[in-house]
Every structure is written in structure tokens, then in C-alpha cells.
Amino acid sequence: MGLLAQTRPRRLRRPDLPVLAVLAVAAAVLMPILVLALSWLGDESEVWQHLAQTVLTDLVLNTLLLVVGVSAGVLLLGISLAWMVSALEFPGRRFFDWALFLPLAVPAYVLAFVALDTFDYAGPVQRFLREAVPAFSGGSARRPWLVILTLSLVFYPYVYMLARTAFMAQGRTLMEQARILGLGPYAAFWRVALPMARPAIAAGLALALMETLADFGAVAVFNYDTFTTAIYKSWYGLFNLNAAAQLASLLLVFVLLTLALERMGRGRARFEPQGARQAHRVRPRGFIPWLLTLFAGSVFLLAFALPVGRLVYWVFDSAWRDLDARYWGLIWRTLVLGSGAALVTVTLALLLGYVRRTRQHRLLHVAVRGATVGYAMPGSVLAVGIVLSFAAIDRFLTQTFGVGQVLMGGLLALQMAYVVRFLAVAFGPVETAFERVRPRLIDAARTLGASPAETVRRIYLPLLTPGVLTALLLVLIDVMKEMPATLLLRPFGWDTLSVRIYEMTAEGEWARAALPSLSLILAGLLPVYLLMRRTRVH
Amino acid sequence: MSPWLKGGMLALAALAISACSEPDDTREVVVYTSRGDHLVKPVFDAFTADTGIKVSYITDNDAALLTRLEAEGSNSPADMLITVDAGNLWQAAERGLLQPVHDDTLKASVPANLRDSQDRWYGLSVRARTIVYSTERVNPDELSTYEALADEQWRGRLCLRTSKKVYNQSLVATMIERLGEARTEEIVRGWVDNLATDVFANDNAVMEAIVAGQCDVGIVNTYYFGRMQRDNPDMPLKLFWANQGEGESGMHVNISGAGVTAHAPHPEEAKALLVWMSQEASQRVLADGNMEFPVNPDVSPAPAVAAWGEFRADDLNVEVAGRRQVEAVKLMDRAGYR
Numbered sequence: 001m002g003l004l005a006q007t008r009p010r011r012l013r014r015p016d017l018p019v020l021a022v023l024a025v026a027a028a029v030l031m032p033i034l035v036l037a038l039s040w041l042g043d044e045s046e047v048w049q050h051l052a053q054t055v056l057t058d059l060v061l062n063t064l065l066l067v068v069g070v071s072a073g074v075l076l077l078g079i080s081l082a083w084m085v086s087a088l089e090f091p092g093r094r095f096f097d098w099a100l101f102l103p104l105a106v107p108a109y110v111l112a113f114v115a116l117d118t119f120d121y122a123g124p125v126q127r128f129l130r131e132a133v134p135a136f137s138g139g140s141a142r143r144p145w146l147v148i149l150t151l152s153l154v155f156y157p158y159v160y161m162l163a164r165t166a167f168m169a170q171g172r173t174l175m176e177q178a179r180i181l182g183l184g185p186y187a188a189f190w191r192v193a194l195p196m197a198r199p200a201i202a203a204g205l206a207l208a209l210m211e212t213l214a215d216f217g218a219v220a221v222f223n224y225d226t227f228t229t230a231i232y233k234s235w236y237g238l239f240n241l242n243a244a245a246q247l248a249s250l251l252l253v254f255v256l257l258t259l260a261l262e263r264m265g266r267g268r269a270r271f272e273p274q275g276a277r278q279a280h281r282v283r284p285r286g287f288i289p290w291l292l293t294l295f296a297g298s299v300f301l302l303a304f305a306l307p308v309g310r311l312v313y314w315v316f317d318s319a320w321r322d323l324d325a326r327y328w329g330l331i332w333r334t335l336v337l338g339s340g341a342a343l344v345t346v347t348l349a350l351l352l353g354y355v356r357r358t359r360q361h362r363l364l365h366v367a368v369r370g371a372t373v374g375y376a377m378p379g380s381v382l383a384v385g386i387v388l389s390f391a392a393i394d395r396f397l398t399q400t401f402g403v404g405q406v407l408m409g410g411l412l413a414l415q416m417a418y419v420v421r422f423l424a425v426a427f428g429p430v431e432t433a434f435e436r437v438r439p440r441l442i443d444a445a446r447t448l449g450a451s452p453a454e455t456v457r458r459i460y461l462p463l464l465t466p467g468v469l470t471a472l473l474l475v476l477i478d479v480m481k482e483m484p485a486t487l488l489l490r491p492f493g494w495d496t497l498s499v500r501i502y503e504m505t506a507e508g509e510w511a512r513a514a515l516p517s518l519s520l521i522l523a524g525l526l527p528v529y530l531l532m533r534r535t536r537v538h
Numbered sequence: 539m540s541p542w543l544k545g546g547m548l549a550l551a552a553l554a555i556s557a558c559s560e561p562d563d564t565r566e567v568v569v570y571t572s573r574g575d576h577l578v579k580p581v582f583d584a585f586t587a588d589t590g591i592k593v594s595y596i597t598d599n600d601a602a603l604l605t606r607l608e609a610e611g612s613n614s615p616a617d618m619l620i621t622v623d624a625g626n627l628w629q630a631a632e633r634g635l636l637q638p639v640h641d642d643t644l645k646a647s648v649p650a651n652l653r654d655s656q657d658r659w660y661g662l663s664v665r666a667r668t669i670v671y672s673t674e675r676v677n678p679d680e681l682s683t684y685e686a687l688a689d690e691q692w693r694g695r696l697c698l699r700t701s702k703k704v705y706n707q708s709l710v711a712t713m714i715e716r717l718g719e720a721r722t723e724e725i726v727r728g729w730v731d732n733l734a735t736d737v738f739a740n741d742n743a744v745m746e747a748i749v750a751g752q753c754d755v756g757i758v759n760t761y762y763f764g765r766m767q768r769d770n771p772d773m774p775l776k777l778f779w780a781n782q783g784e785g786e787s788g789m790h791v792n793i794s795g796a797g798v799t800a801h802a803p804h805p806e807e808a809k810a811l812l813v814w815m816s817q818e819a820s821q822r823v824l825a826d827g828n829m830e831f832p833v834n835p836d837v838s839p840a841p842a843v844a845a846w847g848e849f850r851a852d853d854l855n856v857e858v859a860g861r862r863q864v865e866a867v868k869l870m871d872r873a874g875y876r
Contacts, residue, residue, distance in 0.1 A: 122750035391609035503574030
């Protein structure tokens with residue numbers, strides 16, 4: 001515990017236990033990715049030539065368009081909504097404060113399919129318009145802007161959640177100082193609140209972008225070709241896993257760019273809460289509060305109420321027959337896998353955050369970064385990396401010790417996939433929380449004679465708790481929604497709700513996928529609500 | 539930590555421990571399958587009831603299952619692979635993941651063009667991919683072959699599913715086999731020129747678009763049509779058996795099928811399951827559950843399926859779908875078929 005005595009980052013002289021642990025975590029996380037990088041040893045120039053001649057340009061342009069569009073979308077929605085619920089007063093604010101979290105529980109592929117089903121030519125909206133307006137001819141809804149809108153609606157909660165916590169933690173004193181210095185409420189937002197919330201916003205944006213780069217389900221529904229699509233095409237269509245792995249490791253270039261952007265977004269901003277008390281909310285004049293309600297209401301409607309309503313309709317229409325005793329098993333296993341993975345992942349994120357906070361060494365910082373790139377790997381590709389590396393270790397163990405499968409086939413491989421993929425999700429909020437533990441506080445505590453254990457209990461724990469809870473929630477929800485790695489790595493009998501959704505959609509039975517989709521969303525509501533309440537700053 | 543998190547962790551630990559314990563001596567088969575739980579479980583339950591052999595299985599995408607099988611090698615617990623599309627079975631066999639099963643009952647039950655020439659895999663059900671049309675805007679006399687859908691008269695009237703789906707890859711693969719690459723590419727370009735709208739993500743969407751009036755004809759697997767017809771018996775949509783004319787190839791068919799894995803720990807049980815699945819009781823469940831055609835010619839299709847009428851199927855061996863899949867994918871890329 002002597003480690004805790006030290007307060008300011010110091011240069012690393014001798015690696016100690018936490019440092020070694022971080023290097024071990026980074027190595028474990030990078031192992032499946034490095035295995036994929038080995039694919040460059042094979043020569044796949046024929047596939048590359050084919051892709052370059054036919055579809056590669058479109059794929060890259062499509063991917064860039066998506067990244068730019070979704071960035072704009074999640075920033076616009078996330079920041080404005082977070083600011084509204086934390087600083088302004090408008091009808092329904094208390095409801096939207098937590099309701100705007102709910103879209104987190106909606107998997108991207110589910111919203112995509114509901115959106116397309118509703119707005120495409122054969123869907124109810126266009127059908128109604130064609131009947132009502134004879135001049136209306138309609139057309140395809142499989143358009144880039146709708147893909148961007150869909151993904152923005154699904155991923156904005158990452159920005160919303162982290163920005164909201166940041167805005168609320170800024171507290172009353174800070175805003176009062178800004179107002180005393182003569183800033184109006186809106187100027188105070190642009191010049192004080194927003195710059196101070198930058199680290200949190202950047203972390204949320206990075207999550208949304210990595211999720212966008214890794215997405216396959218939603219873009220497949222829209223038949224919108226991205227880099228991920230090319231990976232799947234090389235693997236499934238051309239049966240060239242090597243070329244798929246090469247493409248996947250190139251995707252990491254996009255990720256590193258994203259992370260570099262996040263660093264730039266953070267700049268030198270420090271996140272230090274000024275007062276525990278919540279600032280007074282401003283009530284705008286005239287009809288503006290109702291406009292705010294309309295805006296928040298539309299987002300809630302499109303991202304949550306509409307898809308859930310559509311799913312409920314299908315369930316009543318056709319899906320009751322699938323609700324049998326085995327169904328509760330699916331829900332139970334989904335929750336067990338999610339909470340187990342959340343605990344493991346957040347524990348590791350705490351370790352990374354602590355070491356990053358207390359040690360200074362280039363290699364360590366690179367290791368911490370490296371441990372969080374898994375989020376942008378499409379789940380399936382990552383799962384293959386784990387299969388290849390674990391199977392190789394198993395083969396080695398078999399040849400050396402004569403034991404059978406040790407790593408594959410159990411829960412270990414699946415847990416590993418969740419950790420690799422979602423460590424970045426846990427790390428964002430945990431790191432932001434660590435930034436709130438000011439060195440001065442620790443100094444003061446030590447000066448006042450607090451023991452290391454007491455410092456942990458009275459300084460670290462209270463200041464870290466909101467971030468840790470946010471991290472737990474995010475990982476839990478993400479694991480429950482995760483599909484491809486769960487499919488490939490789960491042990492026998494470990495079917496989850498997302499597995500059931502896959503089985504139904506693979507057969508084109510969308511209406512029968514409604515019941516597991518709805519169950520997944522409902523199972524996600526309770527943790528969203530509970531943890532939202534606990535991250536609230538009073 | 540909230541109580542349910544604690545409970546979850548405890549349950550997780552307990553299950554992790556139990557998952558590590560040694561399996562008991564009961565006879566079992568371990569299956570990797572790309573068919574959904576709701577389609578295979580009734581078959582496996584019936585098999586267990588009949589023989590006492592237990593069946594464990596996981597479901598996933600074909601390519602993912604093949605990759606896992608290949609990586610696990612001789613350590614793999616899998617005894618059997620059940621997938622859709624002959625192309626996937628061909629890939630599995632090519633990579634040495636399946637072992638031959640020589641069995642006279644099996645060979646008598648599965649027609650020669652619907653199984654591997656080296657006995658490494660066998661078809662279990664037949665799936666036909668054919669033309670579907672609007673009864674309101676199309677006269678069936680206008681229709682003839684897949685190839686003819688590239689003609690000028692269908693400009694702006696055709697709907698297709700994405701070329702990423704293996705069903706379309708297999709259809710194009712067999713066309714390459716029969717017509718050669720140049721002619722096939724010309725046809726696929728014709729299809730693309732005739733598209734009324736962007737390609738769709740699934741067969742249902744193709745049929746819905748035709749019903750809604752966005753286009754007039756499309757190409758779909760018959761069981762998707764069957765399911766839709768079951769829910770809306772009066773929809774203005776009909777199947778057309780393609781390529782039935784004199785000297786034409788016959789309708790494009792594909793299979794769902796299975797093979798015993800190369801390193802199967804329980805080869806005898808796996809073989810028993812394979813043979814059992816080719817017999818009448820199981821054929822019923824396999825085909826009827828998804829409105830497909832039984833592979834065993836002695837078993838008649840379900841009444842709703844039989845009501846669509848008889849057709850002459852392409853007698854090409856379905857393994858062509860695998861052998862020419864890469865060519866087909868590249869050809870469709872070149873032709874701008876997304």
C-alpha cells in the first residue's frame with residue numbers, strides 16, 4: 001500500500017507490481033490483435049488488387065463520410081442534451097434527464113432494422129404518404145444520411161452521459177464566478193462549461209467513433225459498404241481470412257487516428273470539480289423551454305420510443321409463441337455474462353488508470369493506449385484473433401503436457417473477448433474520474449496524518465465512485481448487446497439474447513427477432529436507471 | 539456492489555468451475571451449426587429420444603464456425619458441422635475439416651448431385667432459388683429464365699438482394715459453370731442496369747418491395763416466399779419456376795447439409811446422427827420446419843410447399859457453388875452488383 005503514499009507522477013526507475021500488471025494486461029489484450037497482424041506474412045496481393053480495382057475507393061470514402069457524419073451527430077445531440085438537462089429548466093426536464101440514457105440499451109442493429117422497416121419504400125410512412133399525396137412517389141430509404149442519423153441516435157448517449165456528469169460536477173461556484181465576471185448563461189457555457197468538459201466529451205466521442213468503425217450489423221441492414229464490410233467480404237465471400245485480417249489491422253490506423261484526435265480534443269484541460277452543490281438551473285424565457293422539450297422529445301422518440309413501440313407491436317403480433325421456460329435462461333445468462341465481464345473489465349481499467357496517474361513512462365502510456373484499441377475491432381475479427389491465439393496455446397499444451405482443450409470452449413475465451421473489446425469503454429470514465437483526484441488532495445490527506453488505507457477510503461473511493469459506476473454500466477450494456485464474439489466463443493449452452501436475435505435474423509425472421517430484442521432492451525433498462533440515479537450529483 | 543452483481547459473479551464462478559469438470563460417459567454428439575436453434579433443436583430432441591445419444595451444439599455464422607474448427611484442429615470437440623449452402627460445405631471439405639462417411643443408406647437417401655463426390659458431406663434439405671413476380675403487373679408468359687431478367691424489358695422493374703449473400707453467389711457460380719465467365723458477367727451487368735432501386739439486405743425486403751409496387755420481379759429462395767404466404771395468403775405475389783424450357787438448365791437449387799468432422803471425438807455417434815437425419819421422420823422436421831424441400835426423394839414436401847407445383851431442378855452437382863464462389867464474388871464486384 002506504500003504506493004499510495006506517493007502523490008505526484010514520478011519517473012519510473014524500477015518496475016513494480018502494478019506496472020508489471022499493466023504490461024501484462026496490455027500484452028494479453030494485444031495478443032489477439034498481433035496474431036491478426038501476422039497475416040501480413042502471407043501475400044494476398046491478388047485480393048488487394050481486386051478490391052483496389054473494384055470497391056476500395058468507395059469503401060474508404062463511405063467510412064470517412066460515416067465517421068465525419070456520426071461525429072457531428074453525436075456531438076450535436078450529446079452536448080446539447082447534456083447541457084439542457086444540467087443547466088436549463090424546461091418542461092419534462094426531470095424525465096429526460098434519465099430517459100435520454102435509455103437508447104444505450106438499444107443495439108445499433110435493432111434500431112437500424114426498425115428505422116429501415118419504417119421509412120423504406122414498402123414501410124408504413126411512405127405507404128401512408130403515397131395514399132395521402134398522389135404526387136408523392138417515394139424512394140429508397142437506404143441512404144447515407146439515414147445510416148448516419150441511425151448511428152448518431154444510437155451512439156449519442158456516450159457523449160451525453162459523460163458530458164452530463166462533467167457539466168453537473170462543475171458545480172455552482174464555478175458558474176457563479178463566471179456570471180459574476182459578467183458572462184450570460186450562454187456565454188458561460190461556451191467559454192467556461194464547454195472547455196472544461198472537453199476531456200469527458202472527447203472520451204465519449206472516441207467511444208462513439210470506435211463503435212462506428214467496428215459496426216457491422218447496422219450498416220449491413222442498410223447495405224452501406226464500409227471498411228468493416230470489406231473485412232467480412234474477404235472472409236465470408238472470398239474465404240480469405242488472411243486478407244480479412246490484413247484489412248482489420250489496417251482498421252487500426254483509423255483507430256489510432258481517432259485516439260490521437262481524442263488526445264488533441266483533451267488538450268491540457270483538467271477536470272477538477274469546484275463545488276459539490278448543483279448550480280441553479282436557468283429557465284429560458286417565452287416559448288424556448290417548449291422548444292427544448294420538443295427537441296429532447298424528438299430524440300427520445302426516434303432513438304427509443306419508436307423502436308420499442310415497433311418491437312412491442314411485433315411481439316403482440318407474432319412472437320408470443322417463442323416465450324417459453326428456456327427464455328428466462330437466455331435472459332439470466334445475458335445478465336450473468338454482462339455483470340461478470342463488467343466487473344473484470346472495470347477492475348483492469350482501474351489498474352490502468354491508477355498506474356497511468358501515478359507513473360510516468362512513455363512505454364507505460366503506450367501500453368495503456370494499446371490496451372484500449374480493441375474497441376474498434378469488429379467483434380468477429382477480434383474473436384478470430386482470440387480463437388487463433390488460444391487454439392495455438394491449447395495445441396502447445398496438448399503436445400507438451402498431453403492435456404486437452406484448456407483455454408477454448410470455456411468461459412475464459414469469451415471473457416477475454418469482452419475485456420479486449422470493452423476495456424476502452426471502461427477506461428474512459430475511469431480515467432476521467434482519476435483526473436478528479438487532485439494531487440493536492442492527497443498531499444493534504446497525508447499531511448493530516450491519514451494512512452494510505454484511509455486515503456483510499458476517504459479520497460479515492462468517493463471521487464472515483466461515479467466514474468466507476470458509469471464504467472460498469474457502459475460495459476454491462478455493451479456486453480449484453482455484443483453479438484459476434486459471443487456467437488463464436490461461447491461455451492455450449494451459453495446462448496444469450498443476442499445469440500437468439502442472430503438466429504432469427506439469419507433466417508430473415510425479423511418479427512421473431514422482436515421478442516429477444518425487446519427483452520434485451522428491457523434487461524438493459526434496470527441497470528441504466530439504477531446507475532443513472534447513482535451518478536447523479538446532488 | 540449491488541446484490542445482483544454479486545449473485546451474478548457467484549453464479550459465474552460456479553458455472554466456470556462446472557464447465558471445467560470432466561464430461562461423463564454418456565454417448566453424445568457435438569455439433570457446430572449455422573442453423574438457428576429453433577430449426578435444429580426439434581431434430582436433435584427427436585434423435586435423442588430415439589437413440590439415447592445426447593446432442594450439444596453451438597450456432598454461428600458458417601465462416602466463423604469453419605475458422606474455429608480449423609484453428610482448434612485435433613483439439614476440437616466438434617463431431618459434426620451442419621451448414622447451409624453447398625459452397626460452405628465444399629470449403630470445409632477442401633480444408634480437410636471433414637472426413638468421408640461411406641454408408642449405403644445415406645447414399646440411397648441423398649441424390650448424387652446433392653452430396654460430395656468423395657462422401658465428405660451430404661445434403662439434408664433442398665432450397666430452391668427462383669423468380670418471384672407481381673401478379674398485378676407481370677404476365678407469367680413474359681418470364682422464362684434468370685438470364686432473361688437482364689433483358690431491356692425489365693429496365694427499372696427488377697429487385698435483388700445484396701451480392702454479399704451466399705445464395706446469390708451460388709446462383710452466379712452455377713451460371714459461370716454453364717455459360718462461362720464473359721457471358722455471365724454480361725448478364726449480371728444487365729441485372730444491375732435493370733434494378734429499380736438499391737439492392738436489399740434480405741429476401742423478405744425484395745418481396746415487400748414488389749408488393750409495394752417499387753418493382754415487379756425479383757429472385758428469392760422459395761421458403762421466404764412460403765413464410766410470407768403463410769402470414770398473408772392473399773398477397774399479389776407468385777413464384778415462377780425458372781429455366782424450365784427445352785434445353786434450359788432447370789431451376790437453381792442449393793442445400794443445407796452436414797458432414798462429420800475430421801477429428802470427431804465421437805465419429806460413430808456422429809455418423810448415426812447423419813444417417814438418421816436423411817430418413818423420413820427427420821426429413822419431415824428438417825424440411826417442413828423451414829418450408830424447404832426434403833433431400834430424400836422418397837419423402838414428399840409439406841402440403842403448402844407441394845402446392846407451388848412441380849419443377850425440374852438443375853442437375854449440376856452443387857459443389858460447383860463452392861468451387862466457383864470466389865470467381866462469382868469477384869465477377870459481381872466487377873459488374874457493380876453490390
